[in-house]
Amino acid sequence: VAFDALGAEGGAEVAVEGIGRAVADGIAVRAFGRPDELGDLAPLAGVEVVEAPALIPNDIEPAAAVRSRSDASIVRAAADVAEGRSQALASPGSTGATMAAAVFAMKRLRAVQRPALAVQIPTPLGDLPTLMLDVGANADGRPAHLVQFAYLGSAFAEAVLGLTRPRVALLSVGEERKKGSQLVVEAHQALADSTGINFIGNVEGQQVLAGAAEVIVTDGFTGNVTLKTIEGTAKAVGDAVRQAARSSPKAGLGGLLMRGALGGLRDRLDPDQTGGAILLGLRGVAVVGHGSAGPEGIANQIRLAARAVSEDAVGRTAQLLERGGAGRSALRKRERAAVAAGESGRG
Amino acid sequence: VAFDALGAEGGAEVAVEGIGRAVADGIAVRAFGRPDELGDLAPLAGVEVVEAPALIPNDIEPAAAVRSRSDASIVRAAADVAEGRSQALASPGSTGATMAAAVFAMKRLRAVQRPALAVQIPTPLGDLPTLMLDVGANADGRPAHLVQFAYLGSAFAEAVLGLTRPRVALLSVGEERKKGSQLVVEAHQALADSTGINFIGNVEGQQVLAGAAEVIVTDGFTGNVTLKTIEGTAKAVGDAVRQAARSSPKAGLGGLLMRGALGGLRDRLDPDQTGGAILLGLRGVAVVGHGSAGPEGIANQIRLAARAVSEDAVGRTAQLLERGGAGRSALRKRERAAVAAGESGRG
Numbered sequence: 007v008a009f010d011a012l013g014a015e016g017g018a019e020v021a022v023e024g025i026g027r028a029v030a031d032g033i034a035v036r037a038f039g040r041p042d043e044l045g046d047l048a049p050l051a052g053v054e055v056v057e058a059p060a061l062i063p064n065d066i067e068p069a070a071a072v073r074s075r076s077d078a079s080i081v082r083a084a085a086d087v088a089e090g091r092s093q094a095l096a097s098p099g100s101t102g103a104t105m106a107a108a109v110f111a112m113k114r115l116r117a118v119q120r121p122a123l124a125v126q127i128p129t130p131l132g133d134l135p136t137l138m139l140d141v142g143a144n145a146d147g148r149p150a151h152l153v154q155f156a157y158l159g160s161a162f163a164e165a166v167l168g169l170t171r172p173r174v175a176l177l178s179v180g181e182e183r184k185k186g187s188q189l190v191v192e193a194h195q196a197l198a199d200s201t202g203i204n205f206i207g208n209v210e211g212q213q214v215l216a217g218a219a220e221v222i223v224t225d226g227f228t229g230n231v232t233l234k235t236i237e238g239t240a241k242a243v244g245d246a247v248r249q250a251a252r253s254s255p256k257a258g259l260g261g262l263l264m265r266g267a268l269g270g271l272r273d274r275l276d277p278d279q280t281g282g283a284i285l286l287g288l289r290g291v292a293v294v295g296h297g298s299a300g301p302e303g304i305a306n307q308i309r310l311a312a313r314a315v316s317e318d319a320v321g322r323t324a325q326l327l328e329r330g331g332a333g334r335s336a337l338r339k340r341e342r343a344a345v346a347a348g349e350s351g352r353g
Numbered sequence: 354v355a356f357d358a359l360g361a362e363g364g365a366e367v368a369v370e371g372i373g374r375a376v377a378d379g380i381a382v383r384a385f386g387r388p389d390e391l392g393d394l395a396p397l398a399g400v401e402v403v404e405a406p407a408l409i410p411n412d413i414e415p416a417a418a419v420r421s422r423s424d425a426s427i428v429r430a431a432a433d434v435a436e437g438r439s440q441a442l443a444s445p446g447s448t449g450a451t452m453a454a455a456v457f458a459m460k461r462l463r464a465v466q467r468p469a470l471a472v473q474i475p476t477p478l479g480d481l482p483t484l485m486l487d488v489g490a491n492a493d494g495r496p497a498h499l500v501q502f503a504y505l506g507s508a509f510a511e512a513v514l515g516l517t518r519p520r521v522a523l524l525s526v527g528e529e530r531k532k533g534s535q536l537v538v539e540a541h542q543a544l545a546d547s548t549g550i551n552f553i554g555n556v557e558g559q560q561v562l563a564g565a566a567e568v569i570v571t572d573g574f575t576g577n578v579t580l581k582t583i584e585g586t587a588k589a590v591g592d593a594v595r596q597a598a599r600s601s602p603k604a605g606l607g608g609l610l611m612r613g614a615l616g617g618l619r620d621r622l623d624p625d626q627t628g629g630a631i632l633l634g635l636r637g638v639a640v641v642g643h644g645s646a647g648p649e650g651i652a653n654q655i656r657l658a659a660r661a662v663s664e665d666a667v668g669r670t671a672q673l674l675e676r677g678g679a680g681r682s683a684l685r686k687r688e689r690a691a692v693a694a695g696e697s698g699r700g
Contacts, residue, residue, distance in 0.1 A: 145533055146534050179578065187492045188492070188493055210577075210578070211578040211579065211580065211582035211585055215586055215589040227575070228575055228578055230557075231525075231557070231571075231578070231579055232582050234526075234558025235582045236586045238563060239590070240590055242476065243587055243622075244590065247618065250615050250617065250618055251611060251614065253617075254613075256610050257614035260608065263603050264598060264608060267598065270597065274593075
């Protein structure tokens with residue numbers, strides 16, 4: 007796994023500790039960063055440190071930066087995968103830069119128009135996390151993109167999460183197939199006609215955490231807002247529970263007695279648990295980790311990348327996309343008919 | 354207030370009790386439903402029961418139903434406002450039917466292209482609720498609609514919620530003005546040029562409950578998904594806290610000691626607190642309440658409608674829309690330029 011060690015917001019110390027934990031699991035890591043900061047990795051078998059002095063920050067336009075900064079850690083790490091020295095990329099650095107570097111270096115799978123960012127959403131009750139995509143690779147979408155996301159997510163859920171015929175749902179504002187934006191209504195129709203995936207229809211926002219489907223498909227704008235809304239709401243409710251525990255001595259004692267049980271909930275909701283998001287639709291594996299990850303989060307980013315390789319997520323995704331050709335051509339036919347009829351698509 | 358008593362899922366008993374509480378506050382109510390079921394209201398001063406035997410259910414196409422069922426409670430209640438016998442409409446019935454009946458009977462304010470459904474989002478920490486719109490009146494949006502929603506929301510926050518220069522934000526996937534869908538980027542530009550409202554830029558999903566703005570503007574699809582995601586996440590975390598309290602005798606005792614403090618949190622998150630959503634942009638007041646509301650929720654729906662009347666929400670909204678004419682014409686100019694340049698808008 008090529009790991010962008012420079013991208014960790016916690017600094018080299020956190021990166022070194024996290025890499026060490028992944029290596030202890032038997033994963034070989036090539037760590038991209040400043041060798042003087044990563045010196046503690048030198049004694050470890052299974053780690054190579056590769057010099058890459060520059061960091062692409064969050065606030066600059068990623069595509070241009072990735073093209074011009076060949077000395078950047080994320081650019082060199084992505085190139086390492088493209089050139090076959092590593093089998094997967096993982097980075098806790100800028101999401102935009104990681105996605106741009108990965109797409110630039112690894113290219114898309116045949117027939118994939120847009121890669122999608124997929125994330126396992128931690129569930130408060132400890133059920134199997136739901137995979138949601140796209141959570142931000144694309145700001146606008148077309149129905150054909152959502153259909154591809156369904157195949158990408160289904161393949162990943164089968165290959166890496168080990169699910170059989172995962173239920174795939176479309177995020178909308180009502181369960182009926184005519185409910186939703188034009189984008190979603192058209193995608194629903196195409197998904198209903200698709201083969202090779204287990205499409206169960208629409209789900210609404212309140213069902214995202216309720217285990218209604220194993221894969222939830224949406225456009226990158228809605229997915230990003232939904233994911234961040236879940237994080238914000240869980241945090242706000244958690245803060246309110248803590249505030250309640252401070253509201254009186256009696257409640258404080260109650261909070262103390264519940265601390266162990268609530269700690270389990272906090273751990274389940276910790277974004278570090280899942281290792282972060284994964285960019286699907288490329289000819290290689292790219293894990294887009296949380297910048298604020300602690301050592302265990304860093305280790306989980308690397309573990310997720312390694313698991314995607316060992317389960318051949320890319321090959322199995324390509325296969326499922328081939329099998330799903332029928333659904334896609336049905337959609338293309340409808341799109342051509344719509345264009346011919348003078349209707350305009352969205353986006 | 355014309356109240357659609359037949360729309361309450363809890364039945365006539367809940368409706369009667371809720372109406373009674375609102376009337377006790379000095380609000381005059383005309384209750385639409387089946388007189389034999391609403392007999393308990395007869396002795397109350399300030400209530401008139403108006404016969405309307407038919408209910409429009411959730412699962413039929415609302416616009417057609419509203420046009421054809423002149424005996425439906427929601428149709429008669431909306432017409433009552435249009436004909437001047439009542440000053441505001443409130444209904445816990447089908448959201449689609451309530452919106453359709455209200456738009457059909459009351460018409461839109463001059464210059465309003467699309468009415469928007471606005472809701473006060475309950476905050477876990479008990480801060481001032483944020484007003485979010487549109488949460489579902491429109492499935493697709495154009496930049497000009499979002500700009501109008503900003504004016505509608507700002508005017509309502511000033512008139513009914515009593516806020517001075519409420520901060521208005523646009524929901525997006527990043528704070529930078531270029532972040533987001535094409536729809537949001539164009540709306541941001543137009544809002545930045547607008548006068549008469551306090552536009553503070555973009556907010557992300559995790560800021561919706563964090564008090565980052567008093568008014569959050571989004572399209573009806575994203576807003577509906579966001580609102581339901583908040584409800585679902587709060588419920589899932591709440592369920593997990595209850596599950597934690599059942600996980601051991603120690604935690605159970607802790608939960609018992611915290612019960613009072615957590616009850617306050619539960620009350621704050623109870624959708625019945627705010628009375629439901631309000632349809633903005635019409636020449637009259639229309640409150641779209643929760644169908645599952647209990648008596649206090651019903652009373653709050655009627656109170657919200659009465660407050661909107663006494664604070665002249667409609668008149669003040671019309672005024673603010675007039676003042677904001679500059680921002681709208683800047684947008685129209687840009688839209689014309691875009692069309693001339695051969696670009697295609699979204700939606």
